[in-house]
Amino acid sequence: MTTGTTPFDITSLPDDRGRFGEFGGSYAPVTLIPAVEELRTAYNEIREDPEFHIEFESLLKNYVGRPTPLYFATGLTDAIGGPKIYLKREDLVHTGAHKINNAVGQGLLAKKMGKPRVIAETGAGQHGVATATVCAKMGLECVIYMGELDVERQALNVARMRLLGAEVRAVSSGSRTLKDAMNEAIRDWVTNVENSYYLIGSVAGMHPYPMMVRDFQSVIGREARDQIREAEGRLPDAIVACVGGGSNAMGIFHPFLEHAEVALHGAEAAGDGVGTERHAATLTAGHVGVLHGSRSYVLQDADGQIMEAHSISAGLDYPGVGPEHSYLKDSGRATYHPVTDAEALDGFKLLCRTEGIIPALEPAHAIHLAQRLSGDMSSDDIMIINLSGRGDKDMHTVTEALGVMS
Amino acid sequence: MTTATTPSRIAGHFAELASQNRKALVPYVTVGHPTKESTLEIVPALIEGGATMVELGVPFSDPLADGPTIQRSGFKALQNGVTLAFCLETARDLRAGGVEVPLIFMGYYNPILRYGLERFVADCAEAGVDGFIIPDLPPDESAELAAISRKHQRDLIFMVAPTSRDQHIESLNGQASGFVYCVSITGVTGARDDVSVDLPAFLARVRSKLELPLAVGFGISTPEHVREIGRDADGVIVGSALISRFDEADPADAPTVAREFMRYLSGQA
Numbered sequence: 001m002t003t004g005t006t007p008f009d010i011t012s013l014p015d016d017r018g019r020f021g022e023f024g025g026s027y028a029p030v031t032l033i034p035a036v037e038e039l040r041t042a043y044n045e046i047r048e049d050p051e052f053h054i055e056f057e058s059l060l061k062n063y064v065g066r067p068t069p070l071y072f073a074t075g076l077t078d079a080i081g082g083p084k085i086y087l088k089r090e091d092l093v094h095t096g097a098h099k100i101n102n103a104v105g106q107g108l109l110a111k112k113m114g115k116p117r118v119i120a121e122t123g124a125g126q127h128g129v130a131t132a133t134v135c136a137k138m139g140l141e142c143v144i145y146m147g148e149l150d151v152e153r154q155a156l157n158v159a160r161m162r163l164l165g166a167e168v169r170a171v172s173s174g175s176r177t178l179k180d181a182m183n184e185a186i187r188d189w190v191t192n193v194e195n196s197y198y199l200i201g202s203v204a205g206m207h208p209y210p211m212m213v214r215d216f217q218s219v220i221g222r223e224a225r226d227q228i229r230e231a232e233g234r235l236p237d238a239i240v241a242c243v244g245g246g247s248n249a250m251g252i253f254h255p256f257l258e259h260a261e262v263a264l265h266g267a268e269a270a271g272d273g274v275g276t277e278r279h280a281a282t283l284t285a286g287h288v289g290v291l292h293g294s295r296s297y298v299l300q301d302a303d304g305q306i307m308e309a310h311s312i313s314a315g316l317d318y319p320g321v322g323p324e325h326s327y328l329k330d331s332g333r334a335t336y337h338p339v340t341d342a343e344a345l346d347g348f349k350l351l352c353r354t355e356g357i358i359p360a361l362e363p364a365h366a367i368h369l370a371q372r373l374s375g376d377m378s379s380d381d382i383m384i385i386n387l388s389g390r391g392d393k394d395m396h397t398v399t400e401a402l403g404v405m406s
Numbered sequence: 407m408t409t410a411t412t413p414s415r416i417a418g419h420f421a422e423l424a425s426q427n428r429k430a431l432v433p434y435v436t437v438g439h440p441t442k443e444s445t446l447e448i449v450p451a452l453i454e455g456g457a458t459m460v461e462l463g464v465p466f467s468d469p470l471a472d473g474p475t476i477q478r479s480g481f482k483a484l485q486n487g488v489t490l491a492f493c494l495e496t497a498r499d500l501r502a503g504g505v506e507v508p509l510i511f512m513g514y515y516n517p518i519l520r521y522g523l524e525r526f527v528a529d530c531a532e533a534g535v536d537g538f539i540i541p542d543l544p545p546d547e548s549a550e551l552a553a554i555s556r557k558h559q560r561d562l563i564f565m566v567a568p569t570s571r572d573q574h575i576e577s578l579n580g581q582a583s584g585f586v587y588c589v590s591i592t593g594v595t596g597a598r599d600d601v602s603v604d605l606p607a608f609l610a611r612v613r614s615k616l617e618l619p620l621a622v623g624f625g626i627s628t629p630e631h632v633r634e635i636g637r638d639a640d641g642v643i644v645g646s647a648l649i650s651r652f653d654e655a656d657p658a659d660a661p662t663v664a665r666e667f668m669r670y671l672s673g674q675a
């Protein structure tokens with residue numbers, strides 16, 4: 001399949017202030033304002049530069065292992081008994097999750113901008129591993145911020161990052177998860193702005209990050225669009241993806257936005273349930289606010305304090321969400337559904353047993369949501385699930401949880 | 407509601423100090439730290455010790471422009487049950503207790519947004535809060551709050567940093583009021599041994615582009631800093647160095663600690 005050298009669709013949102021409707025923008029601390037402007041300028045240049053796209057796509061092909069298959073999951077389809085289900089196999093890329101697509105793109109940009117030092121936040125550790133990988137390959141110094149709780153539950157990924165030469169800094173403030181890692185990464189950036197590039201791992205943060213990360217991830221959706229046309233001769237009826245910060249979902253959604261007949265569904269982590277205090281279902285239960293540089297839905301209390309998110313999956317354990325998802329929700333173009341820890345574990349087991357694929361806990365939420373939505377669909381319908389990553393990193397968490405829950 | 411013609415209390419304050427050839431000494435304290443009610447005694451003690459204006463920190467769960475000291479004080483305040491409404495109540499009580507120096511809130515945008523911009527500014531006016539500094543609200547995103555602030559004659563105070571471009575600094579003319587908060591270093595809040603060597607040049611650059619008084623903050627911890635910076639600036643802001651002294655002392659002694667530290671900084675002790 002050709003990926004070609006087509007520049008990204010630059011006619012779409014956001015506007016030049018980084019707004020998706022009322023969402024997005026750039027709420028940067030004063031010290032960072034010039035750095036964010038510099039990044040915006042640099043990204044605008046490469047966005048339309050055919051040479052950059054040739055280099056990016058060559059790395060995606062030869063280093064990352066793209067295109068990834070769009071796999072007709074007959075076992076899962078039979079077990080669920082609804083639409084034909086295809087899996088977009090992001091679990092098969094180098095390092096095991098979609099995060100590498102964005103890390104490669106931003107790594108190239110950091111090089112181009114002449115920044116020798118890269119900082120990143122990570123939750124599940126997949127973005128940290130992807131960033132450490134790219135830095136090793138490109139000869140960049142790498143510092144990864146990770147909440148203490150995540151350092152514990154994603155120990156395998158911590159070991160991988162260290163092997164790859166990255167320094168992993170455990171963050172002990174706040175909820176000791178992704179949000180706090182992001183606070184600490186921003187503080188580092190404020191302090192070392194001259195020589196450091198902040199490589200954000202999701203479609204969050206100040207403009208241009210939500211747009212840029214989406215652009216780099218939209219290779220997922222462009223491939224899937226071509227692949228489903230080839231396999232079925234038409235576009236799917238529904239696409240399902242999990243939403244943490246929202247990058248794998250934005251990546252697969254974006255090329256389908258203009259095709260109104262394709263329903264877009266996001267699975268949010270509902271932890272113990274949205275009726276409890278322990279969940280991460282930002283779009284379902286949040287209020288509009290400002291966190292980490294952009295305006296979007298945020299889990300917060302009545303006093304505007306950010307709440308601690310809870311999910312069995314470290315990658316979804318975040319009280320914010322990318323601004324474009326907030327826009328898609330309010331405009332009705334996409335629908336977001338809560339999926340609990342227990343339901344995600346069911347989805348996890350289901351995929352293991354019907355397909356011989358061990359998913360990461362994040363897309364396990366999407367598997368469950370697909371099953372839930374299938375009840376209203378017929379066997380003529382087509383659904384694509386974005387299988388954003390593989391489950392090796394979660395074996396510890398899952399064996400513990402299933403030991404208790406099964 | 408008044409019309410926006412008379413100068414704010416903050417502008418008047420700087421003008422008065424300038425006429426006496428004095429500099430503003432501005433401590434930052436987190437409201438409700440070390441104990442929930444302590445701010446009511448700490449602020450008068452700071453003024454007795456030589457503070458000419460006071461910054462009241464509104465605690466936030468995710469203070470991304472702050473170093474460990476102010477972060478910890480904010481978390482403690484949140485544990486103590488401090489809310490934005492409580493901060494307003496504290497300001498009101500301070501005014502009722504006779505505090506007359508300018509009071510400024512420093513806090514992050516989300517709690518203010520959740521409270522409601524119009525309601526926030528109106529309640530600040532009613533409680534006697536003269537202005538606010540919002541580290542995560544850059545000029546490009548602040549048009550709405552700036553308009554509401556003007557209507558209620560409150561000062562929306564902007565920050566500039568050594569990294570700020572000339573263009574950015576110039577764009578504050580007409581938008582900024584009260585004073586301009588000059589961040590002394592490229593970094594987060596926190597006491598440091600040395601203040602930036604480039605500070606005089608940075609202040610001269612800002613001064614050449616803006617008409618407003620300049621106050622310098624971030625990292626200031628000694629009387630030498632205060633004196634040195636006072637040569638080029640109209641005021642100095644001291645946060646972490648004060649808060650870490652509260653951390654080391656018995657909470658009951660906080661007002662004494664506050665008074666003595668202000669005396670020490672202003673060269674009276």
Ligand SMILES: Cc1ncc(COP(=O)(O)O)c(C=O)c1O
Nearest residue numbers: 126244245246247248315362389
């Ligand atoms: C496999 C996988 N899927 C999904 C996510 C969630 O991130 P996003 O919503 O940005 O895709 C993560 C984050 O770590 C992940 O590792």
